[in-house]
Amino acid sequence: MDTKKFTRSYKLNLYGIALLLFAVIIFPFLVPSNYFISMFILIGLYGIVCTGLVVLMGHTGQISLGHAAFYGIGAYSSAIVSGKYDLPPLMGVITGILIACIVALLIGIPSFKLKEHYLALATLGFGVIVFTFLKEWTSLTGGLNGFFGIPPFEVAGFTFTNDLSYYFIVWAILVIGLWFVNNLIHSRTGRALKSIHGSESAAESIGINLMTFKLKALIISAVFASVAGSFYAHYISFINPQLFEVMTSIVFLIMVVIGGSSSLWGGLAGAIIYVWLVELLKDWVPLLGFSTGGEFEIVFFGVLLVVLLIFKPKGLMGSWMEKKLFLSQKKNVQNKKGAAL
Amino acid sequence: MNLLEIKNLSKDFGGVQAVQDVTFTIQEGSISALIGPNGAGKTTVFNMITGVFPPSNGTIMLHSKKISNKKPHQIAKEGITRTFQNLQLFADMTVIENIMAGMHLLTKTGVWNAGFRLPSAKREEQYIYDKSMQWLMRLNLDQEAYLPAGTLSYGKQRLVEIARAVISHPKLILLDEPMAGLNHNESEKLADLLLEMKKEGQTFLLVEHDMDIVMRVADHIVVLDHGVKIAEGTPDEIQQNDTVIAAYLGSEVTI
């Protein structure tokens, strides 16, 4: 018996990642304007956060309404380490990762005793508390006045000054992240995470320590968010606590849910759809005859969101992947049975 | 040799005595059955053995090592796995993934090795896959290996659940009403399978209502009623035990 069929979804994802890599490389040559590059830097950053969230939400089944906090921890770690203390930016990124891990442990241990709605509320509360820290610890963060003058990212003597360099590093990280998650979900750890989602009592009965594996998922997603935050800070060079408010966590959740949390691609798809939709509404709403768009964009966005989720409750990629894999395999079985007869 | 020793096991839920002073042992390589009318406390005993909740009193020893008060995943590590009365498959995972997940305790690839797909992780993945596939073929489920487990028939799901419990070479497998929901034919086949695995040295403890099957497969039977052990012995002994008959008659079920 060979493993060809078993590794099918793994391979499919690998092809997808390779294709994505190709697209990432040729994309800058196709677009006429730098604006798209910067838009895709943001998409890439959101994609990193959401890919991490997919591990936590889609695979492990644990909801988080506080991921902006980890994003913020990464951003402020980089800002403070490289902007305030003039240390190498790479150290800022690493500091962010370390702090995110520690904070994830601290919040995860008590929170993961809770489920569903209560977990959602606990993570929401955690987000508000981290936000308050960023806001009130003015000597370190600059408080609500914001933190500006964050130097560009720099590694091994190369300074990231223009959009294109950020575009490449952000998408490189995203591609590596997708590859990492794809490896992970097709492994012992990934199966352990998925089994927690499937049935906690059954997972325990085969020796899976629920707390340990939930924490692993949270830490992975926290690290992803923190790294994205660090690069956001270096790219924009100005941050303020309001960027990491509850609303940002909700936006991440929206991306993951519309993208489809059960698929590897859900996070990235959600990020693309979200940013794209907001962009399109900005262009389209005025065409419908409304002068200042803001409020209409919000209304349209809300309506689209609700309609989308009513018809595709598992998100776009979720429904699609399910259909694709399930149908093709059912066909296989039928073919074989037919052959046997 | 004694595999599992249960001594003076009791459990009360806020004053309600669910299990009282139950003592019995399980021999290695045997099939034992825990029977009794509804509400006799069988599932409570199961839950105490598997660590779902701790006993109020008494001890559980596995190979003379105390395992009471451990958590479910620690109990699994000690070598006791189980199936559930109401199937607990990972419905969204494929059949083979379900069984592969059962190998959790035999393998050790962590996040780092898995995430970067280091050679050790690859090797282990191949090992897990091969072994799981062997089981699927043995159970005649290899055709369905790549279907989501939730789409299988009830009987097949039951088999997958048992395969998931058995694949990690546990010392003891607890089966909670394995025959529930199966038709006569399926039950007989499953009974054959259990006997076959017993021959290979596997120990089982099952809770079961289908007395024909129990009498056929069990070497040793423990009867509970209202949380108290009322009889213990071979199938023949139990069938002739007056107390057991009375208890079952009282609940209008005949053996």
Added chain:
Amino acid sequence: MKKWVWLFVTVLFLFTISACSDSSSGEGDEIIIGGVFSASGPAAPLGKGEMDTVKMLVDKVNEDGGIDGKKIKLISYDDKSDQNEAVLSMKKLIEQEKVHAVIGGTISGNTLAMIPLAEKSEIPFISLAASKQIHNPDDKSSRKWIFKTAQGDDVVIPKVLQYLKDEGLTKIAWLNVANAYGTSGHTEFAAMAKDFGIEAVVEEEFEATVTDAKAMLTRVKKEKPQAVVVWGTAQESAVITKNIRQIGMDVPIINSHGIGTKQFIELAGAEAEGIIFPIGRLLVADQLGDDDKQKEKLLTYQKDYEAEFNAPPSTFGGHSWDAFYLLVEAIKKADGTDPKKVRDALEKDNGGFVGISGVFNINEKDHNGLSKDSLVMVKIKDGGWVINE
């Protein structure tokens, strides 16, 4: 597999298409001005008026034949008070719409996030937000292309402190809203109070969403200040102001320039009576003496705006009036839209420009050019505003 290819191709294709179709500009007979305003979101009460003002003025200038025969094309975006939206909008304006200059940045945070883009692309950018960091940053980073038409706290706070000093109110209570507006006011206040001999006997913060601050105010009351300074915008300041009177404090209350709207008077009701605050002359244009340089422009703006939108203009709209006409003047003087020339004209040739917010004296050292004389202290009396000087 096929579907993957499809998906990516489609995505790429659609983006490329919309990119091409959008960048249809670049004809030389148009002056393209970009705008980024917070017309929705928390800063909307400020940004809406700014956006409307610029739109109105562009139409007006175009009706009069444009600048030297060239029509102005305004491309304005609503950043929804969100920093990322602001950055993307700025990017879009510069990279895709190829604007010649940008007006906007309703709030300081968004402006600060957009500044590096303007600096890098060398596009003149006139901000409407208040922070001192916009034109005169602590870290001395370049602000060559950045101008600002709002009075910063470095201008407003001295005005308030001067007033307090003149009135002999030296022991005061300082209360500010817990957001960028409030805290930057506080920073400036803390830095300058001593120079005017003013001491804050108690300093407190309140949330922008405050509904009842009597709890915090009892603590303020205990310190027996001679006056209370409340630094916030209309809604929260109204709550605080009402609460101060309700708990029986009768000392003078000085508010910030953030309350210069009728809403404040409505919200605070009877308690608004007697409140004093610094503000641009727009609010009291009709009370100005005929010798006032600004009077005529103020009244015209008021009349035009009311005719167009059926509501009185705000001082925030005034900032964008100033930004727009400063830019128009600069383009006229630069004889075209070459960014470098426009920038130089903004910096050098706009001395003594009379605008809505005040008389601007922009120069190489000061890209704002407003002094505290651009403000007047105004008192709320009988539900209206009167000059208190």
Added chain:
Amino acid sequence: MESLSQLMQLLFSGLTIGSIYALIAIGFVITYNITGVLNFAQGEFAMLGALLTISMSSAGLPLYLAVIVAILIVMMVGGLFERAAIYPARKSSVATLIIITIGVSFVFRGAAIFIWGTQPHSLTPFSGNTPIRIFEAVLLPQSLWAVGISLAALAGMYYFFNKTYTGKAVTACVMNRFAAQLMGIKPEKMSFLSISLSAGLGALAGIIIAPISGASYQMGLMLGMKAFIAAVIGGLTNAPAAVLGAFLIGIIEAFSEGYLSSGYKDAVSFAVLLLVLFFMPNGLFSKKSGKRV
């Protein structure tokens, strides 16, 4: 004396705001127990109620009539929301349902900007503005209204759920959905009823607070969040406990504002939420166990 008056003042402030949270929190509890949905749009009902009342009363309608009409309209909006968004998605995952309610709150907020603009609006107090002084502390008539109405609403709810047939049907649905179905009660109908009822309560809360703090399109979010905390602290399954939780949160906020700093007010409320979730996951006032962990 002074510290006593401060204490009283803090207590008054806490009770006033607590009573607002209480009304919204009851709505949460009703919605959560009957539909299983954690409704993030709950606070928006308060906003709609307040702004509608302001519009109608400034159009010349007597206040009491404006209040009633506003509540009825919001109840209809709530019912519509249930039919259009909650009912079709009732079988989705927790995250999906949360996002749907968030999507709806976007719609409400956007619509509010469209209708009322972004400026804050004001409503005159129900009965004058002359403060009552007790031990040097100040109590406004509107605060009395707030506490009184929320207690009256609670009493009304109690009567409804325990004495009327429809109310009992709703209660039955909460206790055992399946059994209720067997008895001929339609859970779908109850879901509709409960959400429009919660919407009405939310609207009432918004109307009461409008004279105190003014009303604007963005007032719903924070009110909703705080009411959330209150409901969870109370136990989410029990309306009277949620009301107690609401008063507790109101008082904790007032005290942390009065003795600490108002910058930490929100963080303190959420910290209390976390402590309760971690250490008393069934709520401060609940005896039932096992449902949350």
